[in-house]
Amino acid sequence: MLWLLSTSPVRNMLTSSLEYQYPAYNLNQILPNNTAIIILGSGIQEKASDYQGKDSLNRFGMMRTLYAAQIAKQTGLSIYATGGTPLNEHITSESSVMKYWLINLGIEERRIHEEAQANTTWENAVFTTAILKKENINTVILVTSAWHMPRAVWCFKQQGLNVIPAPTDYLTDQATYDIRSFLPRWDRLADSGHALHEYLGLFWYKLKYS
Helix, strand or coil, X not given: CHXXXXXXXXXXXXXXXXXXXCCCXXXXXXXXXXXXXXXXXCCEEEEEHHHCXXXXXXXXXXXXXXXXXHHHHHHCXXXXXXXXXXXXXXXXXXXXXXXXXXXXXXXXXXXXXXECCCCCHHXXXXXXXXXXXXXXXXXXXXXXXXXXXXXHHHHHHCCCCEEEEEEECCCCCCCCXXXXXXXXXXXXXXXXXXXXXXXXXXXXXXXXXX
């Protein structure tokens, strides 16, 4: 089983059914009024050596932040960064680190809003929606990793929002298979693990919150 989960065909089978439930975001599409961008946190790299010991974003969080910044520059919309301090009360919140990077990527600070209490995807949706309702915002461009998008969309739709998915950082490999595709690799095993986590998470969320 470990061998299979570590190969490209099995990894792709697991990830593609998550990642391609929604099409890629169209940067040129016409958006309704009262629209904002939401970016979901994905974890912190604590005391990153390459950033003078400051907390930084992990790989998924950084890719989400880069993509959200691109959409913000294209649309001129405000960004709501949501993420607290899951499993660790002594690090910087995910939202504040995302805000730091958004500013470094050229987004004006006045356009960036933080939600720093959420520790789960469900809480991301509940806590951020409470903020959005005060601003009369009912449509969101939701930025998260492609494999995480189905669960994230479901959570935000449960709050009554109109959700426009903007998936990024795809795991599914588009290359043609060869003999190397069937050799085990640790990164493919990790990708399969992310996919299995999402299937179980979506099942649990629907069981608990429906």
